[in-house]
Amino acid sequence: MKIFKTTTLAVALGVVAAFQTAQASLISTDPGTLASLTGQNGGSISIGDKTFSGFYYSATGNLGGFDASQIMVTATIDDAGVYFLNWTGLIQTTSSGDLLLQYVVTASAGMISMIDQSYTGGGILRIDETVATGSFGGPVAAQSHLTGTFNSEFTGPNLYVNPAQTTLYVTKDIALATSDTVDLSSISRVSQSFHQTAVPEPSTVVAGALLLLPFGVSTLRILRKNKAS
Numbered sequence: 063m064k065i066f067k068t069t070t071l072a073v074a075l076g077v078v079a080a081f082q083t084a085q086a087s088l089i090s091t092d093p094g095t096l097a098s099l100t101g102q103n104g105g106s107i108s109i110g111d112k113t114f115s116g117f118y119y120s121a122t123g124n125l126g127g128f129d130a131s132q133i134m135v136t137a138t139i140d141d142a143g144v145y146f147l148n149w150t151g152l153i154q155t156t157s158s159g160d161l162l163l164q165y166v167v168t169a170s171a172g173m174i175s176m177i178d179q180s181y182t183g184g185g186i187l188r189i190d191e192t193v194a195t196g197s198f199g200g201p202v203a204a205q206s207h208l209t210g211t212f213n214s215e216f217t218g219p220n221l222y223v224n225p226a227q228t229t230l231y232v233t234k235d236i237a238l239a240t241s242d243t244v245d246l247s248s249i250s251r252v253s254q255s256f257h258q259t260a261v262p263e264p265s266t267v268v269a270g271a272l273l274l275l276p277f278g279v280s281t282l283r284i285l286r287k288n289k290a291s
Contacts, residue, residue, distance in 0.1 A: 090138045096149065097130035109137040112145050112256065116166035116198075116231070123159030125238070127152060145256045153183075154248030155238045163234040163252070164198060172258040173226035177204070179218040179234075179254050185247025186211050188237040193221050198231045211244065226259050 091109050099105050099117040106115035114137055121128050133151035140146070153161055167174065177193060193204040204221035223230065232254070238247040 091136055093134045093136045095131050096133035096135055096151075099135055100130065107135065107137045107147075110139055110145060111169055111171035112137065113168045113170070114147055114165055115168070116164065118162075118164040120162040121159070122162075124155050124157045125159035125161065126154050126156065128154075128159075128161070147254045147256075149252040150250065152248070152250065153236070153238070154246060156240060156246055158237070158239045160238070161236045163236070164232065166229065166231050167256060168229045169256070169258055170228075173228055174230055174256055174258045175223055175226040176257040177221045177223070177230070177232070177254055178257075179206070179208075179221075179252075181212070181216055181218070181249055181253070182214065182251035183247075183249035184211075184213045186239040186241060186244050187247060187249070188239075189218060190235045191218070191221060192233045193223060194231040194233070195227055195229070196231070198233060200231060203227060203230065 091107050094105065094107065096117065096119055099107070100119055104115075104117050106113055108114075117135070119130060121130070129152075133149055133153075136148050136150075138146045138148065147165070147167070149163070167177075179189075179191065181187075181189075188209040189207075191206045192202055194200040195203050203223045206219040206221050208218040234252070236249065236252070238249070240247055
């Protein structure tokens with residue numbers, strides 16, 4: 063009986079390891095640009111169970127050499143299976159400026175329960191983010207506010223979505239400013255990660271049930287034995 067249980071456990075661990083390996087093999091999408099993903103001819107980015115679409119931007123004020131065709135947009139999955147959406151490129155001002163970013167994220171294998179945010183840059187920044195359901199400007203599921211003077215790498219508040227959703231409409235408003243002591247404010251990377259409650263596929267449920275079946279049979283035998291005694 064011990065040998066049988068050990069073999070069953072080894073099979074289960076093998077299934078988990080194979081699933082983790084499959085996740086790790088998904089690294090990154092081919093990069094697009096903010097310009098090419100926006101507007102009537104805009105596209106979408108799909109990776110794993112995530113689809114990012116509905117891209118939009120609005121740049122106002124003095125953002126120096128801002129060029130949407132030079133802002134690269136990629137979606138990635140890390141070794142832990144966490145999804146990221148990334149913007150990289152030059153966003154800066156020597157006075158003041160504002161960049162509004164919007165996109166839609168849809169998950170096909172679960173419900174998104176949290177979005178976090180991180181940045182590379184520095185200076186005087188104010189970043190407001192709103193996560194809505196149904197449409198941009200729809201019911202607010204989560205929101206955050208981040209303001210201050212930053213250097214290098216920094217993160218913003220996590221956005222907890224309750225109840226979790228399969229589709230979310232995200233608006234991020236980045237305001238940059240300067241002062242007598244700060245003559246340049248800039249961001250070179252904006253990144254969001256997505257965390258969700260998984261909904262197992264039917265095949266996964268069946269596989270799990272088959273793995274647990276021997277233990278269920280063993281339990282039933284023990285109960286019958288105890289009842290007989």
